[in-house]
Amino acid sequence: MKIKVILACCLALILCNKAAATTLRVAFDADPISLDPHEQLSEGTLQFSHLVFDPLLRWQQNGQFESRLATHWQRLDSRTIRFFLRKNVTFHSGNAFSAKDVVYTINRLKKSPDFRAMFDTIDSVSMIDDYTIDVNAATPNPLLLNIMTYVFPMDKIFYQGQDQIIKYGETFASRNVSGTGPFSLVSRELGSRMELKRNPNYWDKDSVGNVDQIIMTPIRADSTRLAALLSGDVDFIFPVSPIDIERTKKIQGIQLVTLPSTRILLLHMNQKRRNEFQDVRVRKAINLAINQSLIVEKILKGYASPAGQLSADRFLGHINNLEPEYDLTRALELMKQAGYEKGFRISMMAPNNRYMNDEKVAQAIAAMLARIHITVELKTLPKAQYFKEFDDRSADMMMLGWQSDTMDSNNLFEFIIACPDAKTGLGAYNASEYCKHSIDDNIHQANREMNPERRLRLMQQVERTLYEDSAIVPLYWQSLIWAAKDNVKIQDVVNDQNYPHLGDLFIEGK
DSSP states (O other), X not given: OHXXXXXXXXXXXXXXXXXXXXXXXXXXXXXXXXXXXXXXXSHHHHHHHHHHSOOSEEEOTTSOEEESSEEEEEEEETTEEEEEEOSSOBOTTSOBOOHHHHHHHHHHHTTOTTTHHHHTTEEEEEEEETTEEEEEESSOOTTHHHXXXXXXXXXXXXXXXXXXXXXXXXXXXXXXXXXXXXXXXXXEXXXXXXXXXXXXXXXXXXXXXXXEEEEEEEOOOHHHHHHHHHTTSOSEEEOXXXXXXXXXXXXXXXXXXXXXXXXXXXXXEOTTTOGGGGSHHHHHHHHHHOOHHHIIIIISTTOEEEOSSSSOTTSTTOOTTOOOOOOHHHHHHHHHHTTOTTOEEEEEEEESSSSTTHHHHHHHHHHHHHTTTEEEEEEEEOHHHHHHHHXXXXXXXXXXXXXXXXXXXXXHIXXXXXXXXXXXXXXXXXXXXXXXXXXXXXXXXXXXXXXXXXXXXXXXXXXXXXXXXXXXXXXXXXXXXXXXXXXXXXXXTOOTTOOOXXXXXXXXXX
């Protein structure tokens, strides 16, 4: 009898906590530039999509797929997957969700300048009935299921007829939103504040999430963001500067959660803007002059892993013996051989609130390049302004971070390395303007190669070519560091892609 009473009390306590919905105050380093989920392929956009929209499926913390708006799926052959969709789901507008919305969304993704490189591999989407679709690839496609994690169905009735995609433009979709997600948008002041409220009609009734309201405030400065947490003004922050980690660990009532990630930070050297960068000896000298290990140790305090390639060790394209090199003597010799013993002057741009300590890293790189007589005119910008300059290729050297959300090397190659092609979307983030058609051939082959061993050889060949050509400068794989009050159970919802599933966040009563 006592055991039954205890269990009943525990159950009542859980239900009481779940019922005691609460407000989550979040401070991130920046907010999404647009409400349009297809305008920019970025972390901020995808974080917002997980709040207000819902994907067909998503990655779990263990690296497996979790069903969301697709309840299950079936691979019919090497080119086709059938998706069975969730019933009795409504958009925030009140419109019912069905297969028509998924077909509409995938076709819109194929038109997006940022997403089309991935979705160009999809030949068609067929409606079998109101809650069943077939996604048909143009060729056998080993990553078809991975790509579907980018599909956050949009409300066809709400958007259709006013759904143009204009990067950094004023459109209906950039200012209005109707998704099926756990939260709906209440108000937004770009760069200042975003308020969301719990969707009372959210389909996932099994979720333990008890957050009723989210107030998101972008705070660019690391110290100010941490101070807001310590003062109690906010409950959850990202990122935490490495220099603040040890101090934060000692503060009672605050928790830190850190995870290694596959996000690669790199530098592009624009070969169209600078003839010097067309010489492989100059590109190699720049790679040798930048000390990735020192940057990780001194600026990032060990919360990153130095990189000598794009592919993280969990990706199929990773090559074990491709390590970062630092050799200042050899770098100077290569500059001399190339005819630039006295150096030259370049422009460089980097964000100052997008990646962990990004401005300090850029300053350190400028100082390192000065040692081989390359004078860097460095300009750093907030994220919202920086990526427009990036798209315009406004500097000779530009910083970029990339998370492969398909968890595959070929996603990196498609967007960062492929020859730029506005029609297909390939090379959309290739600010080096580097172009090698043999690499493009490997990218296309890897997208349709179903044999893992042959795929591995194709992607490792790309990595080896990039290393030999010194096409870009790999810097490091950045760790992710969050901090929150102890009663905010962030460890259950954060992941190595940095898309916290806040709809499932549980906050304990105080």
